[in-house]
Amino acid sequence: MDSSPTSLLLRPPMDTSTILFDPSILQKQSKITKEFIWPQNDRTNSLEVLQAPLIDLQGFFLNHEPSILASAELISSACRSHGFFQVINHGVDPSLSRQALDFLDHFFTLPLPLKLRHRRNPGSMWGYAGAHSDRFSSNLPWKETFSFGFHDTSLSHPVVTDFFTSTLGHEFKQIGLVYQKYCEEMKKLSLTIMELLAISLGVERMHFREFFEDSNSIMRCNYYPPCQEPELALGTGPHCDPTSLTILQQDNVGGLQVFSDEKWKSVPPVPDALVINIGDTFMALSNGKYKSCLHRALVNRQRTRKSLAFFLCPREDRVVRPPPGMVVDGMRKYPDFTWAELKEFTQKHYRADMNTLQIFSQWLLTASSSSFK
Numbered sequence: 001m002d003s004s005p006t007s008l009l010l011r012p013p014m015d016t017s018t019i020l021f022d023p024s025i026l027q028k029q030s031k032i033t034k035e036f037i038w039p040q041n042d043r044t045n046s047l048e049v050l051q052a053p054l055i056d057l058q059g060f061f062l063n064h065e066p067s068i069l070a071s072a073e074l075i076s077s078a079c080r081s082h083g084f085f086q087v088i089n090h091g092v093d094p095s096l097s098r099q100a101l102d103f104l105d106h107f108f109t110l111p112l113p114l115k116l117r118h119r120r121n122p123g124s125m126w127g128y129a130g131a132h133s134d135r136f137s138s139n140l141p142w143k144e145t146f147s148f149g150f151h152d153t154s155l156s157h158p159v160v161t162d163f164f165t166s167t168l169g170h171e172f173k174q175i176g177l178v179y180q181k182y183c184e185e186m187k188k189l190s191l192t193i194m195e196l197l198a199i200s201l202g203v204e205r206m207h208f209r210e211f212f213e214d215s216n217s218i219m220r221c222n223y224y225p226p227c228q229e230p231e232l233a234l235g236t237g238p239h240c241d242p243t244s245l246t247i248l249q250q251d252n253v254g255g256l257q258v259f260s261d262e263k264w265k266s267v268p269p270v271p272d273a274l275v276i277n278i279g280d281t282f283m284a285l286s287n288g289k290y291k292s293c294l295h296r297a298l299v300n301r302q303r304t305r306k307s308l309a310f311f312l313c314p315r316e317d318r319v320v321r322p323p324p325g326m327v328v329d330g331m332r333k334y335p336d337f338t339w340a341e342l343k344e345f346t347q348k349h350y351r352a353d354m355n356t357l358q359i360f361s362q363w364l365l366t367a368s369s370s371s372f373k
Ligand SMILES: C=C1C[C@]23C[C@H]1CC[C@H]2[C@]1(C)CCC[C@@](C)(C(=O)O)[C@H]1[C@@H]3C(=O)O
Pocket: 132, 141, 218, 220, 236, 237, 239, 240, 241, 242, 243, 311, 343, 346, 347, 351, 352, 353
């Protein structure tokens, strides 16, 4: 851990009004404070379990055409309704997955002052955040997060390992190597899924793989401490990921829910499976044919819950535009945009929720029409 005086001096002072999300203190209180209490209609629940396909990718890797077409059919149906499915036999080494999940404890169990040394800078996504209390003042999520970027570079510059050692110190090098390898595996898997999505949409099989080849993605580590009033709080509020595709590894605690058929439905953890959900950017790439998955995460009284979310994003300056086959009679559902524009919108202007893409599209069109005046 870098404790050199300059690292302390370089940190801007926390605003005194910012709530400190310190689970070791908060959990001793009998009630949660108002900032963590969500509106009733965000907390409705059903006891239903989401019915979503579990896609076995072994057939794809064996290039077994009937299996590939059957998987594409299941994916098409799921993505047209709620944008969610799971995959098994995905090729990611189970011991790597286990390490990546277990290693979260190494950072998140550090004393809060040490974590705060690595808090996210305003305007940046990278680093530590506690309940996003530096960004929002109500409907705070009951979670700590640690986020970093991933893109392919030469092995001499493994961006994730470098981030861990330069940010957290050389004692985190081994952990950084694990997350570097994990992100490389997540990217490989996301490109496989992009091929399956292309097949399921009837577009040229390599179209989306090529679109995301030079992706610039986001890794988000989620740490949800136990909560004394879990029925009033949310670990992550209702939202669609603004990104393109999310590969989520959840631990065995449970809490992920998807909104489908007007109800919140649970997604019980499936051992060795990875959760896949469509994000706003891919919904735009499909011209609205595939739905960006509306989901949230619950917390509980007893157990800390952990999850790892890999958010696939295109190179920031690539224009997000559906392939010709997805546009019928010239009808476009969303304007052209770049991921850089949508990312900035969610980081500087609008808290991502279930309406992000709609509001962003209106904002973009208003901005462009005013610039023509
Ligand atoms: C581009 C992003 C913004 C968020 C992280 C990635 C993809 C998911 C987004 C998020 C998780 C959606 C819910 C609200 C949010 C503020 C959060 O709870 O963390 C979102 C992330 C963010 O803005 O940091």
